[in-house]
Amino acid sequence: MAAGAPDLELLRRYHERGDRRAREELIRRHLPLVRALARRYAGRGEPVEDIEQVGAIGLIKAIDRFELSRGVSLATFATPTVLGEIRRHFRDRGWAVRVPRALQELHAAVTAAVDRLGARLGRSPSVLELAREVGATVEEVIEALELGSAYAPASLDQGSEEQETDALEMLGHDEPGYARSEMRATIEPALRRLPRRERDILRMRFGLGLSQAEIARHVGLSQMHVSRLIRRALAAMREEIG
Template sequence: MSLVRSLARRYSYRGEQLDDLVQIGSIGLIKAIDRFDLSRGVELTTYATPNIIGEIKRHFRDRGWAVRVPRGLQELNVQLSKLVEGLTVQLGRSPTIPELAKAAGVEEEEVLEALESGRAYSSLSLSQGGGSDDGEDLDPLESLGEVEHQYEVSEDRAVLAPGFKVLDERERRIL
């Protein structure tokens, strides 16, 4: 049982009670004992460790989501989080849903489903948004693809600059 307790201690920072993790790890130990084959020449602890860790990880995977979300959507959500970061830097603004869909190689509807499924995760996460300066929670779906005002102003100035050069001083002041 000390093996189970030491392995469970590694995962106790995830918000579960250590005793609960020890119980879950014990299930993994029991399964390992049932399947252990002494004739293979492997120690029980060597064989049991991955089984115990696997049972604990399975617990977090299955119970970490408030609503059961298909694994494919969970993985797409993680992929989209990384893509949002990269595209934001590359584009200088938040990417739109069509841009994310193209970058991920999936349909827009799948992107929307995956982003919405991320909200079903029960633990706090950066992908669920955060508080703004005025204390309100920000929804990442509301800010995704949003045109940033300062970017729009800069773009307008860049487009209009050649036209301003041909105007005389009076016309420029009027505009």
């Protein structure tokens, strides 16, 4: 699709004559496109206004890089640049803790696959279905889903709707999470020594809260076999922990 006549004239004025007003007009005309693209990422822990600002940077880059000989509209050319800038912002700046880039990208792929498969299937997809969709293992998908807690955590100054005091005032009280963390540190080494299939089953049972029947469907075994594997894995872990 050829560039629209008004846009093309403005682009010529900017690129051939260095007309900064033409550039400003192009930005103004295409900010609605940026806002529409930014709204796709609403509800992911970042204010929409901030996402729009990042998208606007992508729009400016697209205007500056546009080649008059391309024969496409500015909107068509700018869209992937704007989306790329927004995704880069979420990858590089949105994580509260340092997460490897490969896991960030898998987390993004799994999140998109949840929406895509949910629309296609009419229900929430299983972990196994997600793994097949993104070409990863069940264990990798579970790890990617757990990464959500590393992204945009709640502020310590933000209390819940049920409490009037902020979270900082609660730090002096006994925190049951410490015990859970200690328990996890004890369990993880024993869990890693289990066969991969048994690790996946335990994570689905106790990490995701799936029933034995649901797990059986995911891994292609009978419910009785899943039950035996869970008992065997727990017994092995108890023996390992001592």
